[in-house]
Amino acid sequence: MNTVMPPAFTVPERLNASSPPEARGLRRDFVKMMVLSRQSGSWIDTSFSQLPGFLREGDLLVLNNSRTIPAVFKADIERNGFICKRNQEVRLARRLSEKVWEVLVPELNLQKNDQMHFSSRLSAEVINFKPELPFTVVEFSAASARLFEELYSTGEPVRYEYIHHPWSLDYYQTVYANVPGSVEMPSAGRAFSWELLQKLQAAGIRTAFLQLHTGLSYLLDDRWHQHPSHNKEHYSIPAATLSAVKQTKKDGGRVVPVGTTVVRALETAARRKSNLSSISGWTDLYINEATPLRVADGLITGFHEPEASHLDMLSAFLNRNQLITAYQHALKKGYLWHEFGDINFII
Incomplete structure (x- = not known):
């Protein structure tokens, strides 16, 4: 029996974020955010600065502190x-x-x-x-x-065709990045400011860090068609983060990865039969709608193009029809795509 796929969507040029929010006169944590319910598929339009209101005391945010390098x-x-x-x-x-x-x-x-x-x-x-x-x-x-x-x-940072100005490397960093190694920015965490992280801490929402050094996602030549499982990336999860994840689950809190890189690292670690206090290695895990999530309860991410493997990963969190419907709403509301764009919080 053939499955009827939901209609495709296209991202118009005007919704490609070509400059950082700061260059548009906006604080990085005041980008727009669409909060998408895993249970119902409904959404709320808000600002990323309102993130603490959608989390609970005892929840854990896991962030990728890999630092972007010139590539x-x-x-x-x-x-x-x-x-x-x-x-x-x-x-x-x-x-x-x-x-x-x-x-x-x-x-x-x-x-x-x-x-x-x-x-x-x-x-x-x-x-x-x-x-x-x-x-x-x-x-x-x-x-x-x-x-x-x-x-x-x-060197200089990777810049794709929708970025019309050569922004300095500083614009391609999260505020908490401190381990050099990513050739492209782990962009889901870019919207965090130190002020917002402090507000989350004051609300009883914990944070933990890991590293996954992102590889090159776009190969500049149509002759290369690599399956997402061929995209091997190195990750490292310290003992403190593993302990925080286990304790959060035990206490009934939610583990919320910040970025698809963090999902990939955590779900890879969960599939390794290991009692090690810390875990590191290479991951080629490809997550889609058929993949059971063992760690992640939600996801903070950007908006992804229809052909991106990241969008396949999002379908592990939410029915694909609901996901595409929400994306069509995001297009109508003018949400911005790519590393300097807006945020989608699935919870």
Whole structure:
């Protein structure tokens, strides 16, 4: 029996948030918020600043404190001692070790042992290239803190076509981010301010942190069609956060991840049979309407495009027809999409 899918929706250009709220004269925690009921599918239109009123004492917010790093660079490509391409764009995709990364290099077929020169102080060597795969594996000439120092001095943040101005990296951070590693901003937490976090704490709503370093989501070339399960990302959940989640569940509170990255990390950890005090590793978990949620009771997130795998994840929280109906309402009410946009709270 074939299932009739709900009608598709499209996001008009005017609803792509092309600038940060601060540049539009708005505090980051005063973006709009649509609160969507998991039980009924009904919604309330409000402001993110009103978040404490939709949570209860004893609830736990889990936030991703991964910090966004510059991920777009220009490099001269050297092959056999000669420069064969100048100012070639290189995008970081995923860190594999202290010196080794997967990168995306559009418009160029690389070869093993090619050298990438980013500056007089930083270079990288191609150690694995397969033309049938989107990513190239490179080893940088620097590691750890020194590598990040060079990356910050030469790169810029990922910026997609709906962002018309090169905003500085500071605009791509959450206020609580402190562990560098994400090549794209874990954007659901961007709307939090320190003032709002303090109000939540005063209301008895707790917070806990984990890290999931986001990878590159858009590959710039239609020939690459990766299934979401191929998007491996590294996560780390400290003992204090695991303990807070367990205690919240025991006490009857609700665990509310801030962002799809946090859902992915928590639900991956819940599927590991482990008694470790902390958990870290790689996740390729793909969550959709058929996935039972073992930890997450709600979700704070942005608004996602119809083809995005993040939207599949939202259907694990809410009937897909109700979800699409709510999104159609958001379109009519002028909610803004993408990393500088508005917030959807599903609870």
